[in-house]
Amino acid sequence: MAVESKKERSDVSLLRPDCRPRLAENLLQGARKLHAASLSAPLRSVGSGTVLIRPDRPSDGLFHLYRGWATRTRYWTDGRRAILSIYVPGDVIGIESALLDRAPDEVVTVSPAMIHTIDAGTVANLMTSPPTATYIAWLISEAQRRGDGVAGAIGRLDARERLALMLLDFHERLRRRNLASPSSYVLPLTQQHIADHLGLTIVHINRTLHWFRAERIVDIEKHIVTIRDLDRLRQIAMADRALGGAARRTA
Numbered sequence: 001m002a003v004e005s006k007k008e009r010s011d012v013s014l015l016r017p018d019c020r021p022r023l024a025e026n027l028l029q030g031a032r033k034l035h036a037a038s039l040s041a042p043l044r045s046v047g048s049g050t051v052l053i054r055p056d057r058p059s060d061g062l063f064h065l066y067r068g069w070a071t072r073t074r075y076w077t078d079g080r081r082a083i084l085s086i087y088v089p090g091d092v093i094g095i096e097s098a099l100l101d102r103a104p105d106e107v108v109t110v111s112p113a114m115i116h117t118i119d120a121g122t123v124a125n126l127m128t129s130p131p132t133a134t135y136i137a138w139l140i141s142e143a144q145r146r147g148d149g150v151a152g153a154i155g156r157l158d159a160r161e162r163l164a165l166m167l168l169d170f171h172e173r174l175r176r177r178n179l180a181s182p183s184s185y186v187l188p189l190t191q192q193h194i195a196d197h198l199g200l201t202i203v204h205i206n207r208t209l210h211w212f213r214a215e216r217i218v219d220i221e222k223h224i225v226t227i228r229d230l231d232r233l234r235q236i237a238m239a240d241r242a243l244g245g246a247a248r249r250t251a
Contacts, residue, residue, distance in 0.1 A: 023134070030135025034092070037126060038064035038116040045114050052115070053094055053107035061120040063093040068113025069188050073196070074105045083197040084147065086189070088170065090177045095140055111188035154199040157238075159208045162198045164237035167218060167225060184226045
């Protein structure tokens with residue numbers, strides 16, 4: 001029996017457990033092609049607050065977030081903002097913008113980061129490869145699934161449930177990439193970031209975090225999330241329904 005390489009394990013970890021088996025090999029081929037393109041692209045270090053994509057301007061291409069976190073934000077004319085997506089290490093940024101003449105939203109780093117930039121010409125060439133096009137379509141569907149989950153949470157869940165769902169989602173994504181332990185991970189977001197992502201006020205976020213700490217469910221101290229009672233966190237988030245059981249299967 002062939003020994004699975006470290007690279008193959010990394011590729012497999014990109015896929016959700018409920019991916020259709022007949023698509024898995026095609027998706028893995030596409031993931032490898034995109035990964036190879038990112039490794040051959042320039043790697044640069046940027047500071048927190050660096051704007052990667054500006055609204056109403058063409059995007060430079062795709063960004064592979066090798067290290068660090070970033071957000072995709074939409075602003076209203078009165079100054080309010082909503083954080084639509086939060087990117088963690090390993091994510092590909094800018095797929096929506098790469099397919100449009102003008103980027104609809106701003107993407108900015110929220111921590112020091114290292115980023116591979118795949119230029120727009122290379123992206124266009126990659127899209128002619130069926131496996132890569134399939135993988136990019138899968139990435140778009142994943143982003144849509146996550147966005148639908150946030151929209152559903154804002155529409156129907158209370159503050160505790162929204163926050164629990166978000167913390168579980170980050171835990172799942174980071175663990176698939178070996179970037180979290182079974183009970184902790186780094187979260188470089190401020191309470192304002194969390195509030196703008198979950199549609200709550202910063203006062204509400206602060207009060208909810210205090211409740212989680214008092215109940216010994218989750219602690220967040222100096223940007224370190226420590227999950228003390230995973231089962232109860234799942235119960236609060238109604239994770240089996242909201243995440244399709246993915247959090248339970250991958251824990």
